[in-house]
Amino acid sequence: MSKAHKAINETQWQWLRRRTFERADYACQKCGDRGKRLECDHIIPLCDGGKTRLDNLQALCRDCHIAKTRAERGLDYHGGAEWAEFVHAPRYRRARPA
DSSP states (O other): OOGGGTTSOHHHHHHHHHHHHHHTTTSOTTTOOSSSOEEEEESSOGGGTOOSSGGGEEEEEHHHHHHHHHHHTTOOOTTHHHHHHHHHSGGGOOOOOO
């Protein structure tokens, strides 16, 4: 568990991860792949005010997780326009401080 999850304990984090993967039926929520190891991603990143709650978590394979993070940070990423559309869709739009 990373330092970003200080607000919850290890047991809570493991429960959230398990529920996130179950909800996604153990498939990546971007590419749909079931054969890759899944990672638990914050839809709205913690650095943008996202919370570690079930409604802000999604299951992504490592490749999709890396691509999403790179797109959020404005870095070159695999998938180009497709990923920009995915990251900036209303569900994934990051909240901006007022």
